Amino acid sequence: MDDIPLVVASAQYNSADEEDIPLVAKKSHASKASVYSLESIEEVDDINPFLDPDVATYYRQVYDQSQYECRAYFDPELRWSKEEEKDVLGKLDRKAALFACIMFIGLQIDRGNLGQAVSDNMLNDLNLTTDDYNTANTIFLIMFILAELPSQLISKWMGPDRWIPLQMISWSVIASLQSFVTGKKSFFLARGLTALLSGGFIPTMVLWLSYFYKSSELPLRLSWFWTTLSLVQITTSILAFGILRLRGLLGWEGWRWLFLIEGGFTFIIGICSIHMMVPSIVHTRTLFTPRGWFNGNERELKIAVNRILRDDPTKGDMNNRQSISLAATLQSLLDYDLWPVYCIGLIAYIPTNTVSNYLTITLKNLGWSTFNVNLLTIPHNLFHIVMLLGVTKFSERLNERSLISLLVPLWLLPLLAILCWWEGSMVNAWGTWVLCNLILGAPYIHAICVSWVSRNSGSIRTRSVSSAVYNICVQAGGIIAANVYKSDDAPLYKRGNLRLFWISFTLIPLLLGTKWYYTWRNATKEKIWNSMSPEHRYIYMNKTSEEGNKRLDFRFAS
Template identity: 55%
Template structure:
């Protein structure tokens, strides 16, 4: 955690200067003792994990121990500033987390992507013609969905924080799966609008809810990589459901139903079963894994201490609220007003509009180029394979070099040339396979969503801010999806040159937004460091003990960028 490490580093530098210029004793535990403690503990085992422990300073340890007690943090009894463990032990337990938490989160994400992504597959089976709808009405339905999704983000997150993600997330999934199944009975555009609205309201908040739950188990750098696995599931699900759709849509005529009706019904049942299973598989926290059907729980007492202390040493603020504590209106207001996170929100607003527009229209465009329904669904697979490779690669690269703003530039640099081809490609030169190749490369772009979600989480500095910022970021993303749903218009068919001009401009605008975000966070860190460095060691200790600054406004906190 940059703030605590900076604090200890500052103590050491001041202590070194002090020891050469004065015999006056330091307040609290001296920095020399901190270093000797680290050295002594490292002798216990060659691989003992202790060197990055911010709680070796007693002032820091006391401050956060009091904070955890005050908040009734559910893992506070496992907090131990002097506890040590080996790297081998940690790796073994983290590997178990991959199955218990990451794999489960990905499994649940399958339910979301199946029910919100199968509409593009359904329209390949002449769904719009069957319902007597135009592409503009299709746009309206998508707009309604994203608007309701956006409106539900924050309320869902607040409900989840009060009830716990382990209770609310399975409930969400089972409720929306019932609505997803009911789409099989659609008769016209009114029913289409109604089901789109209900799905948006019930699915909204699912992603930030799940991200918050995962943050309880992982460190900041680990979360970024796990989120890349999380969004890899999106592409894998699209591949699998495309294969399923290729078969299910052939059921047109069975029992007098269209193929798209069978698609909605069968996949809705599937997602309901995932929601039901998740109700038994999710747990509230590391120390609350015992259930009537699993009396031993996931971990031993020793393993729980490792998991709790490794997360707290990475980010001590993860214990400033307990996992059933509701966000008060004042907390909500404070978090919304935290302007330091707004640059990342704005990135989320515009970053995914170009690909979001093309994704919604891919099957319709390919169908208009005389590909068959079967071919259309199979041709949606390659871009997802490219998407997986680039998503994992760019997220790993970002964490490997601890860089976000510059790494995110890969996305616009990738999409701008491809959008230029779509915009300026003369109609006489367009052929269906050439269009498919360009669209495939475009949609397989280096996806920066996992980087941005983790970026928001790490710059939030508290559970309160992390809870709200996850929803606000996703709300801006959904606002971008609303824009994306209305760029391609019926009068612009079939090449959508006007729409592609807009998408090209938005893709170009992302470059200065990312660069300005970098400049802003560098400036904020330098401004804080200037004030912090001007303080004496006594002033810093007094500041930590008495400051009313909260979250990102604290002088000992540094933003990642």
């Protein structure tokens, strides 16, 4: 009995009070235990699940069997300083995170410029109503949802480095062809095809980024990802100010030039993305980086690989060209422990998405010109960036998600109450503008939730599917948002705003219930775990058939 070392589960454990968790339960994750003494913990900066030779041997076999692309650089005994890791992280930020943001520009340009187009009287030019506009947004979101999971599975089979460039080039062509729509049918078709070809881009990109970053590092990088969204909206609003003035050139309306020019810009990014995306952290030589991301520095390359594996050993249990079977996909879809976060994604963004969809139409109806309307959409995007980065950093610093996310309904409810019961709402021009900017500048928890799903997945298989499912839920919420405001409720949309108020209110019990559920699940596991003898824990961690977040040594982030 005394010869049995303390057992420390492998990586990706999250808790608000980690120091209170018994040593045997810390750093829980996947299928093989890491075993070492208390003295060993003092010798390294981070917990190393491979200090036990048996564990290192086991995972080396796993990586060889999966043909993990980085397996040649796996080194259980490698040591490095915090300064060295900081240098490696900086290079990853300048390459992986920056490249991801650049490619996200292409997506946001083509899915976000419809609001600018309708500010240029696009609906009147095509003899469309605001209900037709709602239908177009609904078609876009439905097709986007239908493409999410298949796109993710194709990406896992082909590799994100091949699939994402192909996606971008394909949808950019259709986005440009929107400049030739002539009526309702062609408009609906163009929006549907654009969504079908771009669906799955976000979860695929999130999965690709997870290959390079620890679980604690990913949320901030994802916040940069969605900061790009606001920066793109600011930039395209300024560009639209000029492009829409081309109305009359060659007999075209300004919005037609907008679709053509911005679609062409995405096409260029798509071509460049062929050389931006890399298959893995050890295959980074491209046209833009001929010496690789680490300039041939083998030590930095080994640090980059081993820091990720020590944080989460399961990141090597599949290679980047390995497909996910139908049975494994179904198993991941039925992972009920992730459903609370899916529900949050469904509801959390409906109020802001609804107001955002109608912002340019509302401002135009209040008397502002087409060009001023696009400039007036800039301030809330600046506010959005500050709130996104702030709430994400705050969440990571406190290691808390559910309670931090309560800031969203607490922020929105009084503002939506004003929209519901203030007689001047949607009538008083500057007052409505300020109110809409405050609503759209609400704390944005998307980066928190995406990384939350990733953390609580517990395996690459589940993570690949769960990121897509979460985004499906978000897009489903977008469908609801696209149909809250109705033409018979215009121009004040009192009925619609009341619905937004109650939708926002339901987020409060949902977030509190999510906090309770994950706390209860962790406590239940902890009780069983503590009742086991050291021998039984050791046997369980090495022999159990339970996987991912269903293991007793896994703890959920809450």
